[in-house]
Amino acid sequence: MVRTIFWYATLMEHEAQELVRGLRRRDPSLLDRLIEQYHYRLLRYLLMLTGSQETAEDLFQETWIRVLEKGHQYNGKWKFETWLFTIARNLAIDLLRRRQPQSLDALLQPEEGERPMELKAPEDATPFVIAAQGEEARRVALLLRRLPPAYREVLVLRFQEDLELSEIAWVVGSPLSTIKSRLYRGLEALRQHLEGQPS
């Protein structure tokens, strides 16, 4: 058992080192593999962050270009997806700050005329589950958009992307205590919205 864990840890370490070296070399085939592996999660995060399909798709492209350009700065200390979300978040904040230099609330609202977030049911769901989850998913998506962006973001990172609290703190650039507080408040707000609506 201990040997298996040790072997697995060594393998992970080796893969992390390969990733660091590949990013430093700006290896396009490595970037291809990373895009294949993380495109869905990145787009989902950007959609949740911005609430706009067009903005998320633009930022998606820019994020991968930035990963290529700044790959030498990745040191493997954090998981790759944590670093990826940090880059995406910084780009989103930069873009939205240029559009609307007011509050974070204003920053993370889609511009008029932009397509709102589009949702689909998971592919492996049965038709019945698709119908049920489609309705529920739409409700939750609407509820999420009503939540303050600071709460929405940490909820998404914790419960969709399964990031550790310390990783969320690094992505968001806030202390751990702030992240916990936002998660508790966000969860409470989400539950209150759900309870306030007919199921």
Place this chain on the structure above:
Amino acid sequence: MNGDIHERARKLIDAWHVEGLPESDRAGLETHLAACPECAARAQVTERALQSLRTLAPRLNPAIVAQARLRVRVRAQELREYRSRLHALWMSCALSWILGALTAPLLWQGVQWIAERFALSTAASVTLFVLSWSVPAAAAAAVLVWWRSQTATENGFLPPRT
């Protein structure tokens, strides 16, 4: 007292999802939920909300993935070309500096010849030597710095905005 138990159970429900619970708290909470329909309902709503959040699936346009791959490949090619040009430029500068250092004695002889022919003072001949040795190198360095800042701006190599 009874209210405290429910309040604590509610806090533990959230903590379970947000931070995780130690085994002892978890067992206590599960016992309480089995006996308290109100707290159990709350736990269920929380679980349902998070389950819906986890299963939210955005619609993905496959074209943007292909587009991202293409843009990354094009950019990687541009960066390779940029690095190779920069490398060549640095090599030329290094070579010119080495040649300058090697030819300094010859240059000094030339300056002395000019100083004798035009009866220049020692200070003037030293100034002439320093200028003729350093001005071309300074001009090349200035061109290099200018060219680098231009291409850095075009290629997005300037430090990220904070």
